[in-house]
Amino acid sequence: MLPFSRALFSFAFGASLVAGCQANTAEQGGYDMEATSTLNAKVGDSTFIYQQFDPEFDFPCPVVSLQKAGKTLVSKELCVYQARDNSPFDLRNDVSYNAISDAAINGNTLSYTLDISLRRADAFLQKCTLTFTADSLSEPNCVLEDLPPAK
Numbered sequence: 001m002l003p004f005s006r007a008l009f010s011f012a013f014g015a016s017l018v019a020g021c022q023a024n025t026a027e028q029g030g031y032d033m034e035a036t037s038t039l040n041a042k043v044g045d046s047t048f049i050y051q052q053f054d055p056e057f058d059f060p061c062p063v064v065s066l067q068k069a070g071k072t073l074v075s076k077e078l079c080v081y082q083a084r085d086n087s088p089f090d091l092r093n094d095v096s097y098n099a100i101s102d103a104a105i106n107g108n109t110l111s112y113t114l115d116i117s118l119r120r121a122d123a124f125l126q127k128c129t130l131t132f133t134a135d136s137l138s139e140p141n142c143v144l145e146d147l148p149p150a151k
Contacts, residue, residue: 033058041105044134046073050110055098060091062100062112064130064137076137078130081114084122084144094119108132114142123147 037052046068053059065075079091091098097117104111114126128142 037100037103039103039105039110041108041132043108043132045069046134048105048108048110048132050103050105050112052100052103055091055100060095060098062103064110064132066132066135066137068134073135074137078128078140081116081126081128081140081142082144083118084124089116089118097123115147 033053035051036054036058037050039050041048043066046066049065049067051063051065053061053063061077061079063075063077066073080088081091083089089095095116096119097115099115100112101115102111102113108131110130110132112128114128116126117123125145125147126142127145128140130140131138
């Protein structure tokens with residue numbers, strides 16, 4: 001194979017690999033994966049939906065949305081939170097471990113617990129709540145707690 005042909009083949013092969021990776025990322029952004037947990041609540045003529053995915057293999061952030069007549073009114077990826085020092089961290093980039101538990105809806109309030117280990121050697125729990133109406137979603141309000149002592 002001539003050097004120019006080899007370079008052209010390598011470029012085309014590399015471009016197809018990049019395009020394949022971009023398609024996979026787009027699928028994740030569109031939540032084309034199975035939720036490990038889903039909660040629904042009727043609020044007025046809308047439906048509040050909470051979805052949680054496998055943080056290790058799919059998508060680390062919970063997703064909330066409001067839908068009305070099959071159309072999404074508003075949707076949020078709950079990815080950014082505050083660390084112990086009030087600096088922001090992102091579940092997609094800044095954690096070495098992330099577990100979400102105790103998700104529940106009570107009235108117009110979603111509550112859930114994040115078990116976080118940051119890459120910078122800090123671990124803690126965050127107890128979070130988010131309120132919703134028929135047409136709006138609040139930002140999460142989280143209270144930081146230390147991890148329980150090891151037994």
